[in-house]
Amino acid sequence: MTDTTPRVTAEIDLAAVRANVRRLRDVARTAQLMAVVKADGYGHGAVPCARAAREAGAAWLGTATPQEALALRAAGDTGRLLCWLWTPGGPWREAVEAGIDVSVSGMWALKEVVAAARESGRTARVHLKADTGLGRNGCAPADWGELTAAARAAEAAGAVRVTGVWSHFACADEPGHPSIPLQQNAFREALTVAEATGLTPEVRHFANSPATLTLPESHYDLVRTGIAMYGISPSPELGTPADHGLTPAMTLKASLASVKRVPGGHGVSYGHHYTTPGETTLALVPAGYADGIPRHASGSGPVLVAGKWRQVAGRIAMDQFVVDLGGDTARAGDEAVLFGPGDRGEPTAEDWARAAGTIAYEIVTRIGQRVPRVYTGEGGRDGENGHDSHDGEVRGHG
Structure with a gap:
């Protein structure tokens, strides 16, 4: 299936x-x-x-x-x-x-x-x-x-x-x-x-x-x-990937699992470290620390949802986390981009590293076994920025 x-x-x-x-x-x-x-x-x-x-x-x-x-x-x-x-x-x-x-x-x-x-x-x-x-x-x-x-x-x-x-x-x-x-x-x-x-x-x-x-x-x-x-810079002190002519190769995406309106004062995720300041829309991203999303980025991890940067609202759980959309709207199934090259306005692995107090190496290497890798640009016949006809093949992690 x-x-x-x-x-x-x-x-x-x-x-x-x-x-x-x-x-x-x-x-x-x-x-x-x-x-x-x-x-x-x-x-x-x-x-x-x-x-x-x-x-x-x-x-x-x-x-x-x-x-x-x-x-x-x-x-x-x-x-x-x-x-x-x-x-x-x-x-x-x-x-x-x-x-x-x-x-x-x-x-x-x-x-x-x-x-x-x-x-x-x-x-x-x-x-x-x-x-x-x-x-x-x-x-x-x-x-x-x-x-x-x-x-x-x-x-x-x-x-x-x-x-x-x-x-x-x-x-x-x-x-x-x-x-x-x-x-x-x-x-x-x-x-x-x-x-x-x-x-x-x-x-x-x-x-x-x-x-x-x-x-x-x-x-x-x-x-x-x-x-x-x-495509990741070894450290911010050495400049961005673009400064070195490099392009980040990994983009981490999720499909929203839930979108709902809640009243002000509504607790969000374990421990209620975040409470909605007023009536708002909450979106559920179905990825958590079991997938390699660092729990240390609870309350600070950036995500592109509904065309804007959001921050994780409350604690990152094992399988999921929440973002507060405020007055914006979205639907279940809409795309959330956790990180990528950054050329479409999305956060980068370095942004997540700053949020979690770690390095970008750890952000990409910790993405877990149950996250499938989808390979694009295969075949070796591309130009410097091109792709070939084998885009979109899904493979297991190994």
């Missing part, structure tokens, strides 16, 4: 994804581009967005977990693919056999990937990650010499090929932050140590989305663009 008026949908413009990737490739100049599709493509759908990025010239894909990388292989992607978030006992052999580049940040991981390579009879492709100051994953400077030397020995034995050396910025989204030059110096030192051991990686990579946009000296051989390829 076809759902002709879906409760809520996330419309993903793949033409925008391709245009964003092309724009970022232009910014990266001679460096290759890795399209990061972790977290189900930042909520946009990993497989469709990976295909769109490849069509636009992305030489690499990147994921956090090996399961994400293996799912891309199962979906038919055969290009260069890196995954970096490993734990002991992970599916190293499966990754090696699937031709996935894997990241190593310590001796335990190198030992496990060497064992997997020997079991599979294939040479593992390894990227060594240096902790240059982020303090998360990555090898500490004091241990870097040991790791690079051991990796070179494993390479000489034919177990691995060190295809990459890399690191990650902590504060590239904060222009002028003092950690930026310190990390750049630390990465140069890490490269010097690696080269001194005889390693000759194919790619050296450091730049994430904000560094790609603002720190050309950090581009090296490869840039890793995540949030920017989906």
